[in-house]
Amino acid sequence: MATTAGRPSATASVSDLGVVDGLVQLSFLIQSLLGRVAAEHDLSIVQTRLIGVLRDREPGMLELARLLELEKSSVTGLVDRAERRGLVQRLPVTGNRRAVHVALTPHGHALARTVADEVGARIAALTSGLSQSQRNHLADLATRLILDDAAGRGLPF
Amino acid sequence: MATTAGRPSATASVSDLGVVDGLVQLSFLIQSLLGRVAAEHDLSIVQTRLIGVLRDREPGMLELARLLELEKSSVTGLVDRAERRGLVQRLPVTGNRRAVHVALTPHGHALARTVADEVGARIAALTSGLSQSQRNHLADLATRLILDDAAGRGLPF
DNA sequence: TATTGTTATACTCTATAACTATA
DNA sequence: TATAGTTATAGAGTATAACAATA
16 A cells, blocks of 8 residues: 555545555544443443553652643542542551542452453454564554654653 | 564554554553644644634535534534634525535635645654655554444445 | 642533434 | 434543541
8 A cells, every 4th residue: 555655646535545644544433432332331431541550550640640641639629529439548547647649449450451341352353364473563663653652751661 | 573483462552553552552651642732722622623624625514523423413502612713604505495514715725735744744753764665664654543433334425 | 928739610612322304 | 304413411531729537
C-alpha cells in the first residue's frame, strides 16, 4: 500500500493511509473499542484507565494526576465516583496525615482483570488477520514509539 | 523485542509490550498528542474531530452522529458550541425544511488545516526515529487493521 | 513556607426521554 | 406514521482558583 514513492494522490483513500492518518485513525479505532468494552461494564474510558493504572500501584493523588495527565482536582472527583462505586479506596498513609494512597478494592481488581481480558480478546480478534510475525512487528513498532516518546519528554524508563 | 517465544515474563516492562498493550498504550499516546495540539487552540479532541470530519463533508445531524459515534442529541450541543465559536454553520437544505447540513466556516476550515498540520508535524517528530521503510510498514499495518475493522463491522469501503 | 489534597464554580461532553415540525 | 432535529434533564469529566490541613 504505502510505497517509498509515498506522495499521497488527490484521490488517496483509506486504502493508502500515510503514517500520520494511519496512527490517528488507529488510535480512534482502539479508543472506540475500549469505550465499547468499558460501557458493557458501565465504565467510562477514564474510569477504566484509573482502575488499569491502579492494578500494580497505590499512588497518592498527585502521582495519580501525573499518571493520568489530569489536574489534581479532577482526580479528586474521579476517585470520589470510583470510591462511591466500590472500585477503589483511599488509604491513610502512616506517618503523613495529609497524604492518602489510592488502591483498588477486591471488586475493583476483579473488574480491572475482566475488562483487560475482554480488551485483549477484542484486540486479538482485530489483529487476527495478521500473521504472527506481522503482529510481532506491530508490537515492536508500537513499543519503539512509546519508548521514543517517553525519552523525548524526559520520562524515566 | 517481541519474539515468537512471546510469553511475557513476570518482569515484562514497556520494553517488551505485546500487541495488545502496545496498541492500547500507543492509542493513549496519540490521543494525548492530539489533546495537547487541540488545547493550544482551545479545542477539545471532540471539537477537533468534528472540524476534521467536516473538512470534506457537509452531513446532516444524523449522519454526523453516525460518523462521530454519538447520539443525535449530543451532536446538537456539539454543533451549538462550535457554531457559537464561529467554526461551523447549519445550512438549510433546499427542498427539505426539517433537515440541515453542517459545514465549516472559512475560520473553521483554516483552523482544521492548522491543527492537522501541527498534528502531522508532531507525529512526524514522534516517528523520526524510524526508518522510512519502518514508517511505511507501520502505515500499512495500521491501514490493514482499519480496513479489517470496517469490514468486520459491515461498514462500506 | 511548601506540600497534599479538597472545595467552589463553571464549563464541555454525553445519554435518555420527550418534544416539535416536517415528510 | 416515520423522520430530522431540538429541548429538558441529569450526570460524568475537566480546569482554575481558592481553601484547609499538615509538613
